[in-house]
Amino acid sequence: MRTPSRMLVADEPLACVVCRGDLFTRRSITLTTAGFANTGFNKEVDAVTCGRCGYIHQFVVGCVLEVPPEE
Ligand SMILES: [Zn+2]
Numbered sequence: 001m002r003t004p005s006r007m008l009v010a011d012e013p014l015a016c017v018v019c020r021g022d023l024f025t026r027r028s029i030t031l032t033t034a035g036f037a038n039t040g041f042n043k044e045v046d047a048v049t050c051g052r053c054g055y056i057h058q059f060v061v062g063c064v065l066e067v068p069p070e071e
Contacts (some may be wrong), residue, residue: 004051006067009059013067014048021052027064 004023007014009032014021046064048057 008065016050019053024050
């Protein structure tokens with residue numbers, strides 16, 4: 001499992017809307033739009049999961065910047 005890291009959205013540090021946690025894991029997922037399966041109308045989104053409570057935040061791809069862990 002990947003180590004959770006901090007995320008930036010619009011230059012602001014992302015805080016979980018549920019628990020205010022600041023560590024997340026990110027992965028890209030495809031949202032299947034009803035009636036448009038496999039036609040190119042499906043949306044790619046970044047799913048950013050809170051490392052503390054598990055709440056999943058969804059963003060348009062490219063909006064979330066992962067902050068590299070400090071050495
Ligand atoms: Zn949370």
